Every structure is written in C-alpha cells, then in structure tokens.
Amino acid sequence: MNEVSNFFKSAFSIDNVIFGFDEGDLKVLLIKRGTEPYKGLWALPGDLIYPNEGLETAANRVLLELTGLQKVYLEQVHAFGAVDRHPLGRVITIAYFSLVKISDFVVTPSSFAQKAKWHSVAKAQEQTLAFDHNDILDTCFDALKSKVRVRPVGFELLPPKFTLTELQHLYEAILRTPLDKRNFRKKILSMHLLIDLDEMQEGVPHRPAKLYQFDKKRYHKFEAEGFSFELKESKSKDQKRRIEEIIEG
Amino acid sequence: MNEVSNFFKSAFSIDNVIFGFDEGDLKVLLIKRGTEPYKGLWALPGDLIYPNEGLETAANRVLLELTGLQKVYLEQVHAFGAVDRHPLGRVITIAYFSLVKISDFVVTPSSFAQKAKWHSVAKAQEQTLAFDHNDILDTCFDALKSKVRVRPVGFELLPPKFTLTELQHLYEAILRTPLDKRNFRKKILSMHLLIDLDEMQEGVPHRPAKLYQFDKKRYHKFEAEGFSFELKESKSKDQKRRIEEIIEG
DNA sequence: CTCTCTTAGTGTAAATAGTACGGCAATAAC
DNA sequence: GTTATTGCCGTACTATTTACACTAAGAGAG
Numbered sequence: 198m199n200e201v202s203n204f205f206k207s208a209f210s211i212d213n214v215i216f217g218f219d220e221g222d223l224k225v226l227l228i229k230r231g232t233e234p235y236k237g238l239w240a241l242p243g244d245l246i247y248p249n250e251g252l253e254t255a256a257n258r259v260l261l262e263l264t265g266l267q268k269v270y271l272e273q274v275h276a277f278g279a280v281d282r283h284p285l286g287r288v289i290t291i292a293y294f295s296l297v298k299i300s301d302f303v304v305t306p307s308s309f310a311q312k313a314k315w316h317s318v319a320k321a322q323e324q325t326l327a328f329d330h331n332d333i334l335d336t337c338f339d340a341l342k343s344k345v346r347v348r349p350v351g352f353e354l355l356p357p358k359f360t361l362t363e364l365q366h367l368y369e370a371i372l373r374t375p376l377d378k379r380n381f382r383k384k385i386l387s388m389h390l391l392i393d394l395d396e397m398q399e400g401v402p403h404r405p406a407k408l409y410q411f412d413k414k415r416y417h418k419f420e421a422e423g424f425s426f427e428l429k430e431s432k433s434k435d436q437k438r439r440i441e442e443i444i445e446g
Numbered sequence: 447m448n449e450v451s452n453f454f455k456s457a458f459s460i461d462n463v464i465f466g467f468d469e470g471d472l473k474v475l476l477i478k479r480g481t482e483p484y485k486g487l488w489a490l491p492g493d494l495i496y497p498n499e500g501l502e503t504a505a506n507r508v509l510l511e512l513t514g515l516q517k518v519y520l521e522q523v524h525a526f527g528a529v530d531r532h533p534l535g536r537v538i539t540i541a542y543f544s545l546v547k548i549s550d551f552v553v554t555p556s557s558f559a560q561k562a563k564w565h566s567v568a569k570a571q572e573q574t575l576a577f578d579h580n581d582i583l584d585t586c587f588d589a590l591k592s593k594v595r596v597r598p599v600g601f602e603l604l605p606p607k608f609t610l611t612e613l614q615h616l617y618e619a620i621l622r623t624p625l626d627k628r629n630f631r632k633k634i635l636s637m638h639l640l641i642d643l644d645e646m647q648e649g650v651p652h653r654p655a656k657l658y659q660f661d662k663k664r665y666h667k668f669e670a671e672g673f674s675f676e677l678k679e680s681k682s683k684d685q686k687r688r689i690e691e692i693i694e695g
Numbered sequence: 696c697t698c699t700c701t702t703a704g705t706g707t708a709a710a711t712a713g714t715a716c717g718g719c720a721a722t723a724a725c
Numbered sequence: 726g727t728t729a730t731t732g733c734c735g736t737a738c739t740a741t742t743t744a745c746a747c748t749a750a751g752a753g754a755g
Binding site: 289389 | 495499522524527528536664671673676681685688689693
C-alpha cells in the first residue's frame with residue numbers, strides 16, 4: 198500500500214450553507230469574495246480545516262466567526278471532491294448546513310467585516326456562485342427538504358415563540374409547495390409537540406394569532422419511544438392520474 | 447486567508463461498506479488487515495484517493511479491485527475526520543456504501559488475493575474493527591435503513607429474478623423488524639413495480655414460488671411524475687400506548 | 696362608531712391506506 | 726399416501742388523509 202506521506206498534497210475545507218427564515222422566505226448567508234479566484238462572486242462561507250481540527254469543529258468555527266452564534270443546528274451533508282473544483286489545487290470540501298434564527302443576531306460589526314448578506318435561496322440558486330457552490334447549495338437545500346419531513350428541525354429557524362401560520366409558511370418555503378391551512382394545523386397539533394403559550398401576537402394590524410413553542414423535551418421522550426416525526430409528501434389528484442396512466446399502458 | 451499550500455499535510459481516503467444479501471442475512475465485505483496498524487483486525491475495504499481521482503472514482507476503483515464489479519449501486523454517506531482517527535497521520539475518509547448482488551461474482555481469484563470475507567452485518571457490528579470502522583459501518587447501515595424506505599434500492603441486493611418471500615426477508619434483514627407477510631405482499635404489489643415473470647422457482651424442496659423482476663423503467667417513469675416510493679415505519683400498539691402516556695402525563 | 700381590510704381559526708364527510716389475522720394449496724421427500 | 730415445508734390469498738376494522746368555505750378578531754381610516 199502507498200505510504201500516507203506520498204499523498205500529502207491536498208487540502209480539506211468545509212463549506213457551510215447557513216439557512217435562515219425571514220419575511221416568509223428561506224434565506225442563505227453568502228459572502229462576496231474579495232480575492233481571486235472568483236473575485237466579486239458570491240460564495241458560501243467556508244475555510245480550510247486546520248491540521249488539528251475536527252470537521253464539525255471547523256464548521257462551527259466558520260459559523261461562529263461569521264455570526265457570533267454557538268450551538269446552532271449543524272449537519273454534515275456531503276463531500277465534494279471533483280479534481281478541478283478549486284483552481285489553486287486539490288481541495289476536497291465537506292459541506293454542512295446549519296439552521297439559525299435570524300432574529301438571534303443583530304448584525305454584529307465583526308460578523309459583517311467581510312461582506313456577508315442574506316439571499317433568498319431561490320434567487321441564490323439562479324445566479325452563478327463561486328467554485329461549485331451552486332452544486333453544494335442545491336445538495337444542501339435538498340437535504341434540508343428531506344430532513345424537514347422526518348425530523349422537527351424547522352423550529353431551529355423560527356424564534357422561540359411563533360404562530361402556526363409562520364410555521365406553515367416555513368414549511369411551504371422549504372418544501373416549495375402550498376399546504377392546506379386546516380390540514381396543516383390539524384396534523385401539527387395532533388403531534389402534541391407544540392406548547393400553547395396562551396399568548397397573542399402583538400403589533401400586527403389584524404387579528405392576532407396565538408403563540409406556540411416547540412416542546413423539545415417531549416420530543417426527546419417521544420424519540421426514546423421510537424416515535425417518528427413524519428410529514429408525508431402528498432400526492433395530488435393529477436399525479437395519481439398520471440401514475441394510473443403509466444400502469445395501464 | 448491561509449494559503450492552500452500551508453495545508454498540504456493531510457490525506458484523503460475512501461472507505462466502502464459493501465453490502466450483500468445471502469442466506470436471508472445482510473452481509474458486509476471485510477478485509478483482514480495484513481499490516482500495521484490494526485494488523486489482524488477486520489477492516490472496511492478502502493484506499494487513499496489518488497491526486498487526480500474523483501471521490502466516486504476512487505470508491506468505484508476499490509470496489510472493482512475487490513469484486514471485479516462495475517456499475518454497482520454506490521452512495522456517499524459521510525465524511526469521518528476525527529483528528530486522531532488514523533495513527534499515522536491526519537486522514538479524512540469519505541464513507542460510501544454499495545449494494546451488490548453476491549451471486550454476480552463467483553469469487554474471482556484476484557478479488558480474494560487479499561483476505562476478504564463476507565460477514566453478517568449484525569456480527570460485524572458487535573466485533574472490534576480497525577480504525578473507526580465500527581462508526582462507519584453503523585452510519586452506513588443506518589443510511590441504508592433510511593434509504594430503503596424511500597427508494598427501491600433493495601433490488602440491487604437481489605438477483606434479477608426473485609420471489610416475494612426473498613424480498614420480504616431482505617427488508618426484514620435491513621429494517622431489523624418482522625413484517626406481516628400478507629400486508630407486505632399487498633403493499634409491494636400495489637406499487638406496480640414488479641413484473642410477474644410467470645416463472646417458478648426450481649429445485650426447492652417445497653411448493654415453488656413465483657419469480658418477479660423489478661420494473662426499473664416504470665420506476666423511472668413514476669419518478670418523473672413525482673411518485674415517491676414509501677415504506678412507512680409502522681407503529682405497534684405498544685408504542686402508541688406509551689406515546690399516549692407521555693401526552694397525558 | 697362603523698366600515699373595511701386582513702389574517703386567525705374552525706369541522707366534517709368521503710376516500711384512502713394501514714392493520715390484524717387463519718386456512719387451504721402445491722410440491723418434494725420419505 | 727402421508728408428512729413437512731413454504732406459497733398464496735381476502736376481509737373487516739381502524740386510522741389517516743384529503744378536500745373544502747365560512748365566521749371571528751383586531752387595526753386603521755374616515
């Protein structure tokens with residue numbers, strides 16, 4: 198077998214797709230590159246991994262430097278290692294996504310020393326990003342979409358107190374599909390994972406909504422009993438009809 | 447930002463969890479290490495990634511060298527990068543799992559030049575493997591378990607013609623839960639993804655079963671229409687009762 | 696104070712999907 | 726022909742999902 202030392206010619210990095218939710222829209226935090234390569238293009242925040250640093254540690258470091266936030270939801274998604282993905286050498290990058298509550302950090306000066314900005318995910322996906330960051334963003338967005346169906350991670354994006362409508366909008370933004378209001382509420386409430394705070398929204402120019410909180414403790418108890426959070430992909434009549442057609446002929 | 451060249455002190459590898467299905471049991475292909483470190487222990491097949499080699503290419507190469515198989519199902523799962531995971535240096539490894547039909551390769555001499563052997567996954571998980579390969583195996587097994595619920599990948603492990611009972615045993619082995627025979631058949635057949643070959647099993651000492659084939663073409667058509675394969679995790683009465691208790695109390 | 700605007704909140708019937716469960720049928724071996 | 730083994734089938738019950746439309750509450754304008 199080849200000696201390890203023969204292969205010391207590559208570098209690792211992490212890239213972090215930081216998602217936030219604001220104004221009813223799913224956002225991603227991007228940085229404008231100030232140096233070559235890809236100077237002037239928007240890129241995902243990331244950095245090379247230090248020699249004595251674990252992968253997740255590196256991802257958390259990037260997040261902390263940029264947002265000042267610690268202990269946020271972070272999940273590894275995929276390693277990207279196309280030979281030519283970095284013009285300066287072989288760099289394999291490991292992509293993470295994290296979910297932050299935008300309201301949690303009021304633009305600390307340090308965090309925006311580099312020009313960082315929230316972008317609508319949909320718009321970011323349409324423009325050209327640096328490196329293979331379009332791939333990475335797409336992959337991480339898809340990972341979030343899948344995750345949100347099977348784990349209650351959406352709450353990581355909302356403030357601690359939220360309304361059912363906000364929650365629904367969040368799911369609609371992530372799943373990119375409209376949901377029926379009554380069915381959504383019924384489903385969510387039937388999981389018994391929301392605490393009704395007996396508080397009302399304030400300062401809204403219309404009927405105020407009730408505020409809820411995610412019941413993390415209960416969720417952990419449920420998990421221990423093998424309970425599984427599930428938001429099924431629902432099939433429309435149209436889809437069913439077209440599937441019928443394939444079966445018939 | 448740090449120069450890329452400062453970081454040229456690490457290596458990448460891939461490790462491949464190769465799953466097979468035989469004798470009603472899920473198997474994994476392991477190699478006995480002939481050299482230090484971890485000499486004598488069983489390990490996942492893997493190798494360092496060559497400087498000009500993509501990640502998936504490397505994973506396929508390892509697979510090809512070991513089994514002689516090409517074009518098998520391969521999926522990236524997770525990158526493992528604990529600082530001390532390799533005693534000889536910093537090596538970040540990217541774990542893949544692949545699904546092979548054991549019947550496809552009749553132990554080619556070259557493939558077993560290194561001592562490779564199929565192990566029951568359950569037993570492999572109980573013994574100590576080299577490096578962090580227990581972690582990797584567990585993670586990949588869980589990934590397979592999740593995957594099998596939402597994509598019809600199980601067929602990759604079966605010969606082209608199989609019986610419904612074989613298919614059920616496969617799912618039971620992966621999900622590690624017994625399934626009701628009639629309900630399983632009903633569910634699978636209702637998906638219209640199996641072609642009834644009008645052929646019978648031969649040489650079995652009991653009533654022979656019908657043979658089926660997975661209808662890949664139709665599945666791709668369904669996919670294009672947004673159809674989603676789904677095998678739900680079913681909750682037992684017991685589980686439901688315990689969840690009720692949490693809600694009440 | 697009343698009218699308007701906006702969003703919150705609610706129920707039910709029909710269809711679909713999931714669950715639990717027992718007995719006869721076909722073959723090979725003896 | 727008897728036995729052992731596995732294949733194959735159907736129904737009643739329950740739970741979940743779907744589709745769908747109106748009234749309620751508050752803010753703001755006049």
